[in-house]
Amino acid sequence: MPPLLFWTFAALMLIFGISVIAQPNPVSSALSLVVSFIALAVLFVSLDAFFIGIIQILVYAGAVMVLFLFIIMLLDLRSGQRKKAHAVTVAGGILIALIFVAELGQVLHAFPEGNRTAPALGAPVQDVQSVGHVLFTSYNLPFQIVAVLILVATIGVVVLSKKELD
Amino acid sequence: MDWMFILISLAKILGVIFGIILPLVSYTVYAERRVSALMQDRIGPNRTGIPLSLIPGLGLKDRQMPLLGGMGQPIADAVKFLLKEDFTPAHVNKFYYWLAPCLAMVPAILTIAVVPFGSSLWGVPMVIANVNIGVLFVFAVASLGVYGIVLAGWSSNSKYPFLGGVRATSQMISYELSMGLSIIPLFLIMGELNLPKIVEYQIQHGWTIIPFTNLHSFAPGLYKHHTWRGWLNWKEIVMWVPMMISFFIFTVAIFAETNRLPFDLPEAETELVAGYHTEYSSMKFALFFLGEYAAMITGCSLIVTLFLGGWHIPGIPDGSHGWIWGLVNIGCFFAKVVALLLFFIAIRWTLPRFRYDQLMRLGWIFFFELALVNILITAGIMAIFPN
Amino acid sequence: MAITIQRPPLTLKEKLYVPAIFSGLATTLKHLVNMLLGKTHVAMQYPEEKWDSHLPSYYRGAPALVKDEHGRERCVACQLCEFICPPRAITIKPGEIAEGDKFRKVEKFPQAFDIDMIRCIYCGLCEEVCPEQAIFLQKQYAITGLSRAEMVHDKEKLYEIGGLKTGLVHKWNDKK
Numbered sequence: 001m002p003p004l005l006f007w008t009f010a011a012l013m014l015i016f017g018i019s020v021i022a023q024p025n026p027v028s029s030a031l032s033l034v035v036s037f038i039a040l041a042v043l044f045v046s047l048d049a050f051f052i053g054i055i056q057i058l059v060y061a062g063a064v065m066v067l068f069l070f071i072i073m074l075l076d077l078r079s080g081q082r083k084k085a086h087a088v089t090v091a092g093g094i095l096i097a098l099i100f101v102a103e104l105g106q107v108l109h110a111f112p113e114g115n116r117t118a119p120a121l122g123a124p125v126q127d128v129q130s131v132g133h134v135l136f137t138s139y140n141l142p143f144q145i146v147a148v149l150i151l152v153a154t155i156g157v158v159v160l161s162k163k164e165l166d
Numbered sequence: 167m168d169w170m171f172i173l174i175s176l177a178k179i180l181g182v183i184f185g186i187i188l189p190l191v192s193y194t195v196y197a198e199r200r201v202s203a204l205m206q207d208r209i210g211p212n213r214t215g216i217p218l219s220l221i222p223g224l225g226l227k228d229r230q231m232p233l234l235g236g237m238g239q240p241i242a243d244a245v246k247f248l249l250k251e252d253f254t255p256a257h258v259n260k261f262y263y264w265l266a267p268c269l270a271m272v273p274a275i276l277t278i279a280v281v282p283f284g285s286s287l288w289g290v291p292m293v294i295a296n297v298n299i300g301v302l303f304v305f306a307v308a309s310l311g312v313y314g315i316v317l318a319g320w321s322s323n324s325k326y327p328f329l330g331g332v333r334a335t336s337q338m339i340s341y342e343l344s345m346g347l348s349i350i351p352l353f354l355i356m357g358e359l360n361l362p363k364i365v366e367y368q369i370q371h372g373w374t375i376i377p378f379t380n381l382h383s384f385a386p387g388l389y390k391h392h393t394w395r396g397w398l399n400w401k402e403i404v405m406w407v408p409m410m411i412s413f414f415i416f417t418v419a420i421f422a423e424t425n426r427l428p429f430d431l432p433e434a435e436t437e438l439v440a441g442y443h444t445e446y447s448s449m450k451f452a453l454f455f456l457g458e459y460a461a462m463i464t465g466c467s468l469i470v471t472l473f474l475g476g477w478h479i480p481g482i483p484d485g486s487h488g489w490i491w492g493l494v495n496i497g498c499f500f501a502k503v504v505a506l507l508l509f510f511i512a513i514r515w516t517l518p519r520f521r522y523d524q525l526m527r528l529g530w531i532f533f534f535e536l537a538l539v540n541i542l543i544t545a546g547i548m549a550i551f552p553n
Numbered sequence: 554m555a556i557t558i559q560r561p562p563l564t565l566k567e568k569l570y571v572p573a574i575f576s577g578l579a580t581t582l583k584h585l586v587n588m589l590l591g592k593t594h595v596a597m598q599y600p601e602e603k604w605d606s607h608l609p610s611y612y613r614g615a616p617a618l619v620k621d622e623h624g625r626e627r628c629v630a631c632q633l634c635e636f637i638c639p640p641r642a643i644t645i646k647p648g649e650i651a652e653g654d655k656f657r658k659v660e661k662f663p664q665a666f667d668i669d670m671i672r673c674i675y676c677g678l679c680e681e682v683c684p685e686q687a688i689f690l691q692k693q694y695a696i697t698g699l700s701r702a703e704m705v706h707d708k709e710k711l712y713e714i715g716g717l718k719t720g721l722v723h724k725w726n727d728k729k
Contacts, residue, residue, distance in 0.1 A: 054302045062309025204588040205581040516577040
């Protein structure tokens with residue numbers, strides 16, 4: 001991928017990421033997040049990680065954000081109803097963001113691989129196969145546990161949403 | 167090399183979108199009107215003629231051949247859509263109101279990029295983007311299609327579009343699940359997400375739901391293992407059951423995803439005026455309308471690619487035997503698509519609409535479970551018959 | 554009191570739903586094939602086939618003035634139809650019949666008689682109220698025009714549509 005495209009999509013991602021918190025309208029915020037996700041997916045695809053990129057769109061942009069949008073629409077949040085930010089919360093937010101950036105810098109500094117240029121990938125990567133293979137061999141137990149967790153959550157939702165029969 | 171690739175891709179994109187898909191969309195609308203009319207003992211649009219259809223005996227006055235008249239109707243419709251007043255109500259959210267029709271049309275057309283619509287022409291493979299994760303790409307883009315409808319419903323700021331948008335969202339999310347799960351058995355068998363390779367597999371081993379299309383006489387030398395009666399082995403016969411279930415669920419899910427009857431709850435005319443596009447007029451309405459038909463065509467192309475052998479018809483060689491065969495292959499693919507489109511239309515004018523709770527119950531309690539069980543059955547069969 | 558209707562239990566075939574789809578498809582396809590073969594004749598190809606021969610005797614088309622067999626215009630410009638017309642489509646300008654005319658005793662005739670066919674609702678009240686049997690609803694139903702002015706039928710046009718009508722009562726003729 002030419003660097004131009006990388007910078008374009010990285011910039012898009014950041015601009016729309018900022019727009020998520022800057023927009024007064026909740027629907028605009030949600031849609032900005034969708035655009036940000038799609039730009040992120042493009043970055044993944046540019047790294048030949050097609051599977052991760054597509055899953056990014058499929059799961060986050062296609063399912064999670066649709067549900068978010070759905071709920072925002074159902075709750076009928078108006079732009080005026082958003083509370084004015086308090087000075088303390090703004091300061092706290094900035095502080096937390098700064099801490100995260102500092103941690104990120106620390107990690108990147110302590111990670112020598114990050115400084116080297118990775119060798120170009122030769123043959124096309126069969127990333128679906130590799131992800132599946134790793135998932136069902138090295139990470140089989142965590143995978144199964146996650147599956148059980150999701151099942152528990154599903155059953156919990158069903159139990160909670162069932163009407164109580166008198 | 168790079169420039170050649172870009173030019174060829176551009177030619178393929180322009181050729182497919184403007185040469186095939188968009189004309190097919192407009193003539194699907196025409197076919198819908200004619201077929202619905204004939205099914206209801208009416209005649210339908212038979213006046214707006216291309217010159218041939220106005221010759222007496224070919225169209226207009228001849229009741230025996232009522233199909234040829236009115237072939238110019240799509241052009242007249244397009245002119246009408248373009249010339250109508252483009253009205254934007256005062257109470258809408260302008261930005262999203264304008265954005266929504268674009269979002270409705272784009273995903274439907276974008277999906278066609280990974281579908282192989284022919285074998286090859288002058289050595290160029292007839293698929294716009296040959297990516298390894300073709301099917302996942304289709305699902306990802308199709309899942310974005312719901313934004314157009316949701317935004318249209320929300321930005322119109324009026325009750326019927328809103329109800330239509332809400333219905334569309336929940337319906338599409340529900341049926342996306344069973345759609346995705348229903349074709350996992352295919353991938354279990356084929357071990358492939360790449361659509362051209364799926365077609366390749368079907369040429370070798372018979373179409374997914376018609377597994378005897380690779381008979382000896384049709385393709386000598388291709389068929390390796392003729393154990394039982396010379397043309398099918400036990401595994402293929404048993405595997406037919408889960409494949410038919412997959413086909414059934416996938417087809418129904420495509421019906422639901424494209425908001426066609428009997429699942430047209432989002433735009434139920436009798437309940438919601440026109441659903442999410444009630445407040446739209448002129449070309450913006452046309453984009454929703456055509457987007458729906460474009461989605462139908464992409465859905466049918468997917469069914470053809472996954473279950474009906476793509477561009478393959480037994481006995482017809484592929485494009486490496488000469489460009490004429492490449493064209494014939496493209497013709498075969500779209501002939502199958504058109505046949506499926508006619509099936510979609512026939513279903514629309516036959517069945518009444520589901521009630522909303524029936525729709526949800528069907529999606530979540532029946533199809534979802536059936537698709538899951540189907541995966542288990544397929545895996546079981548593969549374990550019992552290890553080649 | 555609410556009455557609970559016992560719905561008949563569904564058979565297995567009905568519960569499966571899919572067989573019903575195919576029987577439904579068979580029905581619609583049967584209609585389609587019959588149309589294609591030309592076995593069903595329902596719709597009329599309008600500009601080629603006209604309604605004229607199918608209209609009932611009581612059909613109410615465009616209102617028009619008539620002349621009788623003596624060539625006399627029946628209308629005496631009493632303006633009853635103008636007053637009764639619900640959408641006020643009729644405008645009459647009465648005039649005096651000249652001295653020396655055979656029908657001088659009728660006294661009045663319409664100098665101008667306009668029916669605005671954009672307003673006309675084809676109710677037939679003008680025909681019903683007319684004491685002179687001068688205005689009748691004809692079988693004409695295709696009233697077209699390229700402008701509003703063209704859609705106003707003047708006296709000349711009304712007599713052209715109405716033509717001659719026989720068998721009417723002649724109360725103004727001289728007794729023998």
